[in-house]
Amino acid sequence: MSDAPVLRMESVRKTFAGSVVLRDVELAVAPHTVTALIGASGSGKSTLLRCANLLEEIDDGAIWLDDEEITDPRVDQDAVRRRIGVVFQSYNLFPHMTVLDNVTLAPRRVHGVPRDEAEERARELLERLGLGPKAKAYPDRLSGGQQQRVAIVRALAVRPRLLLLDEITAALDPELVGEVLEVVRGLKDDGMTMMLATHEMGFARDVADQVCFLDGGVVLERGTAEQVFGDPQQERTRRFLRRIV
Ligand code: ADP
Ligand code: MG
Numbered sequence: 269m270s271d272a273p274v275l276r277m278e279s280v281r282k283t284f285a286g287s288v289v290l291r292d293v294e295l296a297v298a299p300h301t302v303t304a305l306i307g308a309s310g311s312g313k314s315t316l317l318r319c320a321n322l323l324e325e326i327d328d329g330a331i332w333l334d335d336e337e338i339t340d341p342r343v344d345q346d347a348v349r350r351r352i353g354v355v356f357q358s359y360n361l362f363p364h365m366t367v368l369d370n371v372t373l374a375p376r377r378v379h380g381v382p383r384d385e386a387e388e389r390a391r392e393l394l395e396r397l398g399l400g401p402k403a404k405a406y407p408d409r410l411s412g413g414q415q416q417r418v419a420i421v422r423a424l425a426v427r428p429r430l431l432l433l434d435e436i437t438a439a440l441d442p443e444l445v446g447e448v449l450e451v452v453r454g455l456k457d458d459g460m461t462m463m464l465a466t467h468e469m470g471f472a473r474d475v476a477d478q479v480c481f482l483d484g485g486v487v488l489e490r491g492t493a494e495q496v497f498g499d500p501q502q503e504r505t506r507r508f509l510r511r512i513v
Contacts, residue, residue, distance in 0.1 A: 272335070274299050274430050274461045275320060280329035282315055282485075289315050290485045293329070297430070297463050297478070302456050304472035304493070305465040307482035308508060313465035316482070317432045320463065321352050333429065350378060353423030353431040357438045359415040361407040361422075367394065368403040371422045379426055386425070393421045397451055413444030417451055424455075431455070433464035449475075469512055473497045481505045 273296040282290040297303045305313040318324040322345050331339045338348045372386040397417050437445040449471050479496040481489040489505045500506045
């Protein structure tokens with residue numbers, strides 16, 4: 269069925285050295301929608317994203333990508349990760365490689381896409397994200413916002429089923445935040461399915477179809493952006509929003 273969730277978490281539990289970091293997390297990300305994870309530092313947003321990408325092993329529960337249970341021990345984890353794009357707060361571009369080489373590395377090495385084809389696709393994406401003239405530049409010649417946009421292009425280059433974005437504007441100078449958020453908005457318009465952790469409440473409110481408020485590893489409140497921001501049901505959510513907005 270076409271509107272079956274792209275990602276689904278069921279009773280996910282994650283501990284680090286005995287302390288519970290995610291507790292009974294239930295989550296579904298529908299195709300072509302944006303889910304925003306909000307919550308204080310340490311509430312478990314990054315861990316949730318890392319579990320979704322199998323960068324962390326969960327203690328209990330299950331996670332599905334489309335109709336495959338990716339937490340099944342028999343699953344090929346690398347194959348799963350190839351279907352999920354991830355962008356972190358730090359762009360982690362290879363400094364000794366051009367923008368074009370940064371972007372085509374994974375398609376060529378991991379997915380076996382021929383160079384010509386990988387470069388054509390990369391140039392198309394760079395063009396779309398306003399980075400066409402930067403294809404042959406090295407990362408240190410780019411602004412932080414441009415580098416982060418390259419990191420997004422790199423994640424998109426492998427045609428992921430799902431894109432996970434963890435605080436991708438947190439390391440940027442305030443004047444560069446807008447251009448990166450604009451890219452995310454454009455990807456949403458193109459139908460990309462995304463889950464993102466963010467402190468940009470205005471952005472979350474604007475772009476998210478679903479908002480989940482995490483508190484101490486629990487999804488304490490969830491709903492449409494309008495519900496969670498406009499009419500939060502939990503006192504903790506209200507307190508968090510009052511403090512941050
Ligand atoms: P957020 O992204 O919302 O700030 P995190 O997912 O990074 O929250 O962290 C949630 C909790 O898990 C925090 O208490 C953090 O200290 C703990 N934590 C995260 N990663 C690790 C780790 N690798 N080892 C031990 N504790 C961790
Ligand atoms: Mg985090």
